[in-house]
Amino acid sequence: MVALIPSFVCLLLFCAGLVRDRRRVSNAVLLGLSVVFAVVALLLHVASERAQLGRDLVVVLLTLAGVGVVTLAWFLIANGITMVRKEGRSPANLLSLGAGTALVALLGLLITALVLHTHTLLVVAATAVALAGYIAFLFLCFLVYGSLYGRLRIRRRADFVVVLGSGLIGGTTVPPLLAGRLDRARKEHARLSRKGRRPVLLTSGGQGPDEKVPESHAMADYLVAQGVSADLIQREDRSTTTDENLTFSGALMERQNPDYRCVIVTNNYHVFRTAVTARRTGIRGHVIGAPTAAYFWPSAMIREFVALLVSYRRTNAVIFLLVLLSGLFIWWLGWPSPGALPL
Structure with a gap:
């Protein structure tokens, strides 16, 4: 079908980008666009063959979207409350609560606009929905492709x-989150060593104002305590x-081996943004992730996305x-007129 051409083009570009460099943000967007165009093409095909079925599918999709938004808002608010209880009220810990509240506000605005049926409010609500849709699309691209990236095998040497x-913790102790990264790095090091490569473990982290030692030193001490030989560890203690x-x-790494390859270890929520940053800074390597506590993951993912x-x-x-100007232009044109909407 001709309608599927945009989807196929995006899919081909996605595959080409994946082969060229899997750390590109454009890969995530192209994958998302391919899916969106495919769904639109399917709906157009169904509507052209059976108009009523096409309308029913649109209604079902809109209903599912509405239920999904309500469910997501409830989940984010509940998670935000959990984050505040367990981690405190720092701005980063309030992200899921803020996102859930924003969704509730958006739903409230949309319902109010439909009930009051005023032109200005309808345009404001439509513009807000368009902006939210754009952010939601990007977030889904980030979420899906980030998950896919984290599951791609690293086949090159390191x-x-x-x-x-x-x-x-307390300026000297490795917390569970960081311990998870170090344990994942230790396992990856062991896997690579079994292939006869014996890579260097490089701990990276400077000393914060509330820390008594650089993070990299505490990380190295943790690895040694876990049985890693000290001569396999190097420290980067300025970052x-x-x-x-x-x-x-x-x-x-460049100073020691101009032709180096590396594996970077962080937590799973941090993998894709780290990969994007690694590409931007010219690092030759890929990123793998360690598990993260379930309650911590939503806020952490939102933070990474932001x-x-x-x-x-x-x-x-x-x-x-452009979206805001489009909304302003539509408002200036007087569309949609309240009487034109079937309520």
Whole structure:
């Protein structure tokens, strides 16, 4: 079908991007567009063959979307309350609660617009839904492709296994989250060693203002306590952000082996953004993830998604502006007129 051509084109571009570099954000978007175009093509085909069935499918999809939004809002608010109870009220821990509240507000705005049936409110609600739809599309792309990326096997050699730091308890103790990364790195190191490669374990993390030792030193001590030979471990102890983790670690690896390859270990929620950052900073390697506590995962994923949006803030700002201007233009045209909507 001709309607499937956009889907096939996006799928081909996705496959080409995957072969070229699986760490590209465009891969996630192309995969999402391929699915969206395929669904649209299917609906158009069904509508052309059986109009009533096509309308019924649209109603079913809209109903499922509505139920999904309500369910998601409830889940995010419940998770946000759990996060506050277990982790405190820092801005990062309030993300899932904020997202759930925003969904409730969006639903409230949409229902109010449909009930009051005023032109301005209808346009405002439609614009808000369009912006939310754009964000939801990107988030689903991020979620699905990030999960796919984390499951792709790493087949190339690795000269280094880099472990990213994440803060210490009491200034000296490796917390469970970081211990999970180190255990995952230790297993990956053992797997590579069985192939006769014996890579270097590189712990990466500087010393924060509330820490008594650099994170990388505490991480190295943890690995030694777990039976890893100290001569297999190196430390990068200047970094304070993910970008610095990768930049400083990359420089260290480059000095020791200009032709290096590496595996970077972080938590599963952090994998895709780390991979994107690694690509941007010129790191030759891929990223794997360690498990994360279930209650912590939603807020962490939202935080990573927001950080990725900020990384591409110019592109997103342009799209947001276009949506807002479109809404303003529609309002100026006087469409839709309240009487035209069947309520």
